[in-house]
Amino acid sequence: MQSRTDVGPVANVADCTMLLRPMEGRTMRVAIVHYWLVSMRGGEKVIEALCDMYPDADIFTLVYDESRISEKIRKHKISTSFLQRIPGAVRGYQSLLPLMPFALESFDLTDYDLIISSESGPAKGIIPPPGATHVCYCHSPMRYLWDHYHFYRSHAGLPSRLMLPMLAPLLRSWDVNTSMRVDRFVANSHHVGDRISKYYRRHATVLYPPVNVDDFTPTALVEDFYLCAGQLVPYKRVDLAVKAFSRMDRKLVVIGEGSQMEELKRIAGPSVTFLGRTPFSVLKEKLARCRALIFPGEEDFGIVPVEAMASGRPVIAYGSGGALETIVPGVTGLFFDEQSVDALIDAVLDFEASERRFHPATLHAHSEQFSLQTFKTGMRAIINEELMIRKADKLRSYPAIQRALEAQLPMFAADSPTTTLQ
Structure with missing residues (x-):
């Protein structure tokens, strides 16, 4: 394992394990990134659950139709991209796909500790700050670029049918590259987890989305x-x-x-x-x-x-x-x-x-x-585990602490395999 330059002493292993606890008891700035907020479907139900978990979180989205979104989501601070200012964007947002990478990367998330992206349309392509933890809940890799590309193209209008073959390779490249900006993928089914592995070469924890049964x-x-x-x-x-x-x-x-x-x-x-x-x-x-x-x-x-x-x-x-x-x-x-x-x-x-x-x-x-509470419990466990892993990574530069960690917490002895929650 590569060592890093020491930046100062840590008193003892007890102090170390204290540092490894998830960020409870202090203010942690949380950003939720969702592709677009224009209706209330399954993806937006996930956002509602995340709003319950993080009531002070800020929401970032490409376009937003306030009249079609629940009060629970509307209570949060919602920031939109420059696409919102384009006439007709709220209804015709899908035609703006080539601009979405630029719009996502324009969001300034510098001050956030935890970023949770909700991906189906593009969302994970934000630029996270180096010290932040980025967890992506993936409803699906963008189907119109990958497994359903030919189906969508055959049902699209003439302009889209002509443009997609030129744009899709560039968008796929961006989509794969931005998967490296994610610390932890969470898939909404094994079916989606298999596609994350196929297209991004990343493992994913499976956690089914919330249903208000x-x-x-x-x-x-x-x-x-x-x-x-x-x-x-x-x-x-x-x-x-x-x-x-x-x-x-x-x-x-x-x-x-x-x-x-x-x-x-x-x-x-x-x-x-x-x-x-x-x-x-x-x-x-x-x-x-x-x-x-x-x-x-x-x-x-x-x-x-x-x-x-x-x-x-x-x-x-x-x-x-x-x-x-x-x-x-x-x-x-x-x-x-x-x-x-x-x-x-x-x-x-x-x-x-x-x-x-x-x-x-x-x-x-x-x-x-498949209940709402099952989702919240599972998602909180995944996020807290990832926060602990990220903290442990920061402490690996101390050899004595690393040996103590490996003795007390075997999960930090090597890169832990992705778990699956069902």
Whole structure:
């Protein structure tokens, strides 16, 4: 192990271990960096949990729509990038992707001790000060640059289809380089952890995102309809559900809004109902009363299936991505193996043939492992461990203390492997 120049004596090992404690009892300046705050989805629920953990934290984001963000987040000091001043940026932020590296690096985080970035769109690319600890909670490496690049390009408008092949290599290079600015990666699923390893060559601790499972309650009043809820965009594959239920002439309720809304309405039969964006109370009621949730897309984690299970309702899902980590086949739901209308229809028929095997109490109990409190406890443990490791690194320059540390705290004897919290 490389030694460093001594800068002064430390009294004893007791003093050393005192220094290694996480920064409790004194003010630690915390910055939370989120890609964009323009709606309340899964990523923003993580930000709410972090706000609970660090009530004095400042928030940095590329663009911000105050009218669509929760009061809990709005209470914090929120700083936006220069992109906020571009007309139409709040609605058309995705078209500003080439400018986002410059915008992120313009944030001055010099005075912060702990930086927590929330990455799906770019967020980890901030420039952390040398003495700060940077923990990245990664919902996904940017899918439109990596595993979903060809899918996004094929569904983009003509200007994006022409520009992406020229811009994507530069953005990928920046994305990989900025992964070196992160001290600790936390992935929201093993599915995402594998991609972090593939694209960044970094290990990640797995910690599932928070779901407010206590907000959902099973009911005996189940009605004769299926539910599909989420953003209406191409990769969610809501089109499969609309086509399948139109063909079967079974009732499907679709909750959500997005770029595919009009196209989906055009192909839908009379058995499909679109409710658009609804209040939480409506979503909660529909989740509790549907026969099953239909989940046809491949997601990094997938919060809505957990909400359905918390409501006592099973999930019929495409068997890929995060769904494989949250759904137990035959106990909390069923999988179909390919994203096709026929495969989904077969899965619905299989479900109806064995519907009685699914028990609401079992489903709700299964969902509790993804609770908000589980996330907070796990995230705090990860952050405190990383703070301790960083403090230990600063003390390795003292050979006597290093030997004492290795005797008392074996975790500091060598680089510790990444842990996995589930």
